[in-house]
Amino acid sequence: MPRQSWFDALQMFRLCAACGHVYHDNTPSVPGQQCPRCHTESASPNPYFVATISDVADLIAKFYQLPNLDVHPTITPPPLSRANALAILVFFCTLGEILLQHFLERAMQKLDLPPDVQQRLLDDNLFTKQRVQKLFPTLCGVKWNDAIKAISINSPDNFESTASFFLDASEHRNRLLHLGNTWQPPLDIAKQCFEHIAPLINLFVALHNIYLVRKL
Numbered sequence: 675m676p677r678q679s680w681f682d683a684l685q686m687f688r689l690c691a692a693c694g695h696v697y698h699d700n701t702p703s704v705p706g707q708q709c710p711r712c713h714t715e716s717a718s719p720n721p722y723f724v725a726t727i728s729d730v731a732d733l734i735a736k737f738y739q740l741p742n743l744d745v746h747p748t749i750t751p752p753p754l755s756r757a758n759a760l761a762i763l764v765f766f767c768t769l770g771e772i773l774l775q776h777f778l779e780r781a782m783q784k785l786d787l788p789p790d791v792q793q794r795l796l797d798d799n800l801f802t803k804q805r806v807q808k809l810f811p812t813l814c815g816v817k818w819n820d821a822i823k824a825i826s827i828n829s830p831d832n833f834e835s836t837a838s839f840f841l842d843a844s845e846h847r848n849r850l851l852h853l854g855n856t857w858q859p860p861l862d863i864a865k866q867c868f869e870h871i872a873p874l875i876n877l878f879v880a881l882h883n884i885y886l887v888r889k890l
């Protein structure tokens with residue numbers, strides 16, 4: 675059965691306070707859930723994602739019906755008008771940028787970088803490409819593409835395809851901003867964005883669970 679909102683769906687990603695592992699929990703928000711990695715019982719439900727991420731995902735759901743995140747592949751929604759397709763593209767890129775920043779902030783916290791240094795690093799790497807190609811390897815000690823390959827092993831999601839679509843979508847969005855009316859998006863851009871939302875969310879969870887968890 676489709677979930678009512680992305681907010682509900684994203685609330686099901688829990689962060690283990692003991693080891694930092696993020697896991698998907700389908701049970702209602704009750705205390706006492708056990709982390710599948712370190713088996714510590716949580717004192718209270720500890721959602722991993724910040725509300726802004728759910729809000730942006732919910733904006734996309736206003737144009738496209740929310741898919742059931744447990745079903746692969748998700749059902750293809752009907753085509754949209756050009757204006758709505760552009761809205762989806764902008765929301766999708768925004769969602770990806772917030773997810774990336776959310777990850778990078780946690781990576782910097784794990785390294786105990788002072789807040790002013792964290793802000794400077796983000797300010798010095800404003801664009802998605804810079805954050806992925808320069809800041810990510812600095813913080814995680816691995817190139818972005820190699821990290822994506824690492825999380826793709828044993829995953830039902832095609833993270834390499836989603837990661838490359840995310841960067842392409844940012845380029846399309848930038849062209850939209852600079853060329854305005856003269857720019858024509860690929861006809862199926864909204865459909866592609868839609869198909870990559872759930873894998874994009876899973877991608878950042880997978881990166882977290884490799885690079886940002888505490889050693890057991």
Ligand SMILES: [Zn+2]
Pocket residue numbers: 690691692693694695709710711712713714
């Ligand atoms: Zn744990």
